[in-house]
Amino acid sequence: MTGMHAAASFRLAYVPGVTPGKWARTWGERVPAVPLELIAASTADAVTALHDGAADAALLRLPIDRSGLSAIPLYTETSVVVIPKDHEVAAVDEVTVGDLADYVCLRPLDDCLGWETPPGLPANERPATTADAIELVAAGVGLLVVPQSLARLHHRKDLTYRPVTDAPQSRVALSWLEEQTTDLMEQFIGIVRGRTVNSSRGRPAAPAAAQAKPKANASGNARKSTAGGKPGSGAARSAGRSKPRRRG
Structure with missing residues (x-):
């Protein structure tokens, strides 16, 4: 994947009637180091811009020729x-x-x-x-x-x-080149899908060892107190009283 630091800007094409403003504002808050460049285009021009590399992503209306493109439907218009x-x-x-x-x-x-x-x-x-x-x-x-x-x-x-209640409806989708699912693209997908900045895809997961450490310590302490108590000691008797006795 291309790292987020490698791009001078993220170029987003959008078709008439689609308003990317709210997503652009969220992008500015989450990825301030990479400007979001908005490009107004027709649907045909937006698809061409993706294939030509003039745009990194596009907000457009389906159906389109999906050859080499990924697309996530976002909403349906009345x-x-x-x-x-x-x-x-x-x-x-x-x-x-x-x-x-x-x-x-x-x-x-x-x-x-x-x-x-x-x-x-x-x-x-x-x-x-x-x-x-x-x-x-x-x-x-x-x-x-x-x-x-x-x-x-x-x-x-x-x-x-x-x-018009029974007319065909258009679907607005986010589209990009399949082979260009970069870190920046993943960021924008998360924004349009409404993921929070603290979602699993919005921040790195904690290392497995760090996650397991508190559990291991707690387990070790429990073993120590049980093993350290001699038969008949207060610790052993307390443990015995806390465990209910089965009835036959």
């Missing part, structure tokens, strides 16, 4: 439909995919929900990005189903969103 505030769908608390059947639903080229059957009526063209699709929703061209974090990222005062 899917929502983005709508104008005055749209009739805004009158309800949640919808299903079937409820969107009569509306034009935009599907950008960077869609991350992996639809088998896209919802609603197809638009004439697919927007290049989610940001472009949001602009079209605001213009009244159609609706858009995305992870809730992306709806929040592209928040506009004239738009709102509602949960």
